[in-house]
Amino acid sequence: MKETLLQLKQVSMRFKTGKQYIQAVNEVSLDFNKGETVTIMGESGCGKSTLGRLSIGLTKPSSGQILYKNSDVWGLDKKTHKTFRRSAQLVHQNPYGTFNPMKTIFDALSAPILHYGVVDNKKSAWEKAKELLEIVALEPPEDFLDRYPHQLSGGQLQRIAIARTISIQPEFVVADEITSMLDASLRIEVLDLLLALKEKFGITYMFISHDFPQSKYFASRGKCIIMYLGDVVEEGTVEDLLQKALHPYTEALILSTPIKDPELARKRPLPKLRSLDLPDPVNPPSGCKFHPRCPEATELCEKTKPELIEVEKGRLVACHKYR
Amino acid sequence: MIKGEVFGLSGESGCGKTVIAHCILKLVAPNGFIEGGKIMFEGKDVLYMSDEELRKYRWKDVAIIFQGAQSALNPLLLVNAHMVDTVLAHQKSSKNDIFERSGEFLKLLRLDPNLVLKMYPHELSGGMKQRSMSAMSLLLTPKLLILDEPTTALDMLTQRYLLKMLRDIHEETGITMFYITHDLTVMSEIVDRIGIMYLGNIVEIGKTKDIFYDPLHPYTEALINAIPSIVGDVIATPIPGPIPDPVNPPSGCNFHPRCPEATELCEKTKPELIEVEKGRLVACHKYSNPS
Numbered sequence: 001m002k003e004t005l006l007q008l009k010q011v012s013m014r015f016k017t018g019k020q021y022i023q024a025v026n027e028v029s030l031d032f033n034k035g036e037t038v039t040i041m042g043e044s045g046c047g048k049s050t051l052g053r054l055s056i057g058l059t060k061p062s063s064g065q066i067l068y069k070n071s072d073v074w075g076l077d078k079k080t081h082k083t084f085r086r087s088a089q090l091v092h093q094n095p096y097g098t099f100n101p102m103k104t105i106f107d108a109l110s111a112p113i114l115h116y117g118v119v120d121n122k123k124s125a126w127e128k129a130k131e132l133l134e135i136v137a138l139e140p141p142e143d144f145l146d147r148y149p150h151q152l153s154g155g156q157l158q159r160i161a162i163a164r165t166i167s168i169q170p171e172f173v174v175a176d177e178i179t180s181m182l183d184a185s186l187r188i189e190v191l192d193l194l195l196a197l198k199e200k201f202g203i204t205y206m207f208i209s210h211d212f213p214q215s216k217y218f219a220s221r222g223k224c225i226i227m228y229l230g231d232v233v234e235e236g237t238v239e240d241l242l243q244k245a246l247h248p249y250t251e252a253l254i255l256s257t258p259i260k261d262p263e264l265a266r267k268r269p270l271p272k273l274r275s276l277d278l279p280d281p282v283n284p285p286s287g288c289k290f291h292p293r294c295p296e297a298t299e300l301c302e303k304t305k306p307e308l309i310e311v312e313k314g315r316l317v318a319c320h321k322y323r
Numbered sequence: 324m325i326k327g328e329v330f331g332l333s334g335e336s337g338c339g340k341t342v343i344a345h346c347i348l349k350l351v352a353p354n355g356f357i358e359g360g361k362i363m364f365e366g367k368d369v370l371y372m373s374d375e376e377l378r379k380y381r382w383k384d385v386a387i388i389f390q391g392a393q394s395a396l397n398p399l400l401l402v403n404a405h406m407v408d409t410v411l412a413h414q415k416s417s418k419n420d421i422f423e424r425s426g427e428f429l430k431l432l433r434l435d436p437n438l439v440l441k442m443y444p445h446e447l448s449g450g451m452k453q454r455s456m457s458a459m460s461l462l463l464t465p466k467l468l469i470l471d472e473p474t475t476a477l478d479m480l481t482q483r484y485l486l487k488m489l490r491d492i493h494e495e496t497g498i499t500m501f502y503i504t505h506d507l508t509v510m511s512e513i514v515d516r517i518g519i520m521y522l523g524n525i526v527e528i529g530k531t532k533d534i535f536y537d538p539l540h541p542y543t544e545a546l547i548n549a550i551p552s553i554v555g556d557v558i559a560t561p562i563p564g565p566i567p568d569p570v571n572p573p574s575g576c577n578f579h580p581r582c583p584e585a586t587e588l589c590e591k592t593k594p595e596l597i598e599v600e601k602g603r604l605v606a607c608h609k610y611s612n613p614s
Contacts, residue, residue, distance in 0.1 A: 016445070023354075036559055043478040043480065044478055044481065127570060142480070153566070155565075156565070157346050161378070183336050183505050184504070184505050184506045184507065184508075184546075184549065184550055185335050185545075185546055185547075185549045185550075185561070185562050186335075186561070186562075187549075187550075188549050188559045188560070188561045189549065189561035189562075192561060210478065210479060211479075212553050213508075213550070213551040213552050213553050214551060215560060216551065216553055217551035242553055252480060253479060254553070255483070256479040256480045256482065256483035256484075257479060257483075257553055258482075258486075258508035258509050258511065258512055258556050259508060259511065259552055259553060259554050260485070260507060260508045260535060260547060260550055260613045261535065261552075261554060262510075262511040262512075262531045263532065264533050264554065265511040265512045266512070270483065271480065271483070273480065273484075276433050276450070276480070276481060276484055277448060277450065277451060278448065278478075278480075315486065323363055323399075
């Protein structure tokens with residue numbers, strides 16, 4: 001029996017901009033089983049980062065529930081809330097913005113472990129910090145502890161950010177586009193590190209990405225959801241989606257992914273989008289939000305919003321084609 | 324760079340790709356200077372051009388789309404003012420002609436000129452700004468267009484379309500392009516020839532297909548293997564070790580501390596870039612001594 005760690009139930013998030021609202025996340029339901037990885041994909045502005053922040057309790061949803069071990073995250077007593085916040089962590093996209101430039105790497109690493117009482121004094125914090133840097137393969141660790149963030153490269157900072165995240169033994173980690181600021185050649189290394197940590201500590205990941213090759217590398221058999229302007233439009237494993245995308249949007253995304261084979265790359269058709277630009281999220285299109293760009297849109301799509309339905313076991317899609 | 328080709332330059336960050344682009348335009352940052360060598364553009368050395376010649380050369384002969392072109396637009400000016408300024412700096416022209424011409428390029432890039440020309444940069448999305456910049460760079464029909472990571476800040480769909488549009492423009496006008504990116508997969512879509520750089524040196528040059536299907540330099544091979552792909556298996560191997568400190572680069576072949584095939588020779592002597600087949604250049608001791 002799989003243990004459910006975290007559950008999102010009909011979670012929505014609206015942001016106010018001036019007098020209008022942006023529906024960043026719209027009624028998303030998602031289960032995270034312990035030790036599994038769930039991938040969230042979509043273009044920028046689709047709500048994937050907001051979903052990440054919601055699931056670790058950084059922002060309160062406008063509606064819907066987030067259940068951690070079957071209790072509502074926003075109704076926890078103070079002590080349990082602290083435990084939840086400790087066990088759900090986030091690694092940000094931009095390693096350069098994660099660290100306080102005035103503090104050393106040791107300061108950055110020691111703050112959370114001292115706060116949560118993983119260690120009780122600075123001396124043991126120093127030892128623990130060394131241990132953490134060894135785990136993320138930054139050696140020799142003494143060389144890094146006294147340095148400042150600006151003295152390190154993006155790849156090194158991202159490793160330290162990961163070290164800091166795991167220092168307080170979280171159960172659930174949101175990895176929000178953690179490789180997008182890194183060189184193509186360094187991305188795999190960071191992904192390998194996360195995979196090794198999963199193996200070692202049994203961490204459950206929410207992997208947010210816009211890159212299919214990386215998602216495939218990271219969790220090809222794991223669940224993946226595709227988001228478009230706040231809505232989930234398709235769900236299946238990464239492998240399923242790549243094999244046979246159901247939603248026209250997923251198909252377009254896959255066709256847009258560069259492949260490292262020049263002959264194949266030039267033979268591939270261009271996705272047949274009717275419009276290139278994302279619509280204004282403040283005034284999203286009627287019906288299916290993808291209809292102004294969708295090559296297969298019909299009159300029905302303009303009027304009625306398709307529901308997310310299960311077409312095969314574990315495969316969900318929100319498109320009128322499959323009604 | 325041969326007239327009419329799309330030449331790609333790739334390598335990890337800090338390898339000097341962007342500096343090469345800046346050298347071509349003689350726009351090197353003030354703390355650097357061009358030590359030696361020649362930059363010949365149609366038989367003329369760029370390094371010996373007068374200020375006035377340089378002014379004309381930049382943008383009219385060679386245009387560049389910088390990394391993060393989004394911030395290259397003036398937030399206080401309408402897009403059409405950018406277009407007018409660009410053209411009038413180089414030639415006399417009426418505003419209507421300029422608008423018409425910009426309109427053509429904007430349409431090629433799938434933007435609505437009636438809308439975009441009358442907008443301020445903040446009203447455009449990142450992809451739209453990038454495409455407006457591209458239209459601006461094409462306005463004076465330059466002979467060479469330098470593209471420095473033009474798609475890094477863009478979404479996948481926009482990236483794919485931009486690449487296709489650039490390729491189409493190249494095929495229609497025959498413009499020579501110099502494409503810089505750290506992401507080799509993007510190269511497979513657009514360039515004819517690729518140069519690979521490591522710590523300031525070009526280590527390999529070859530046709531796109533040769534580079535992808537039969538890389539010669541161990542670094543090229545490592546770079547290609549480090550990128551996962553959606554076709555075929557998911558195996559990818561990271562390049563071992565960190566990028567060395569560019570202030571104190573390793574002795575001999577710069578790549579030797581990370582190279583799986585390094586020998587004693589590699590530690591001591593720097594390999595020269597030699598032609599191993601026609602049009603195929605590599606700087607690696609593996610190929611310099613036939614024994």
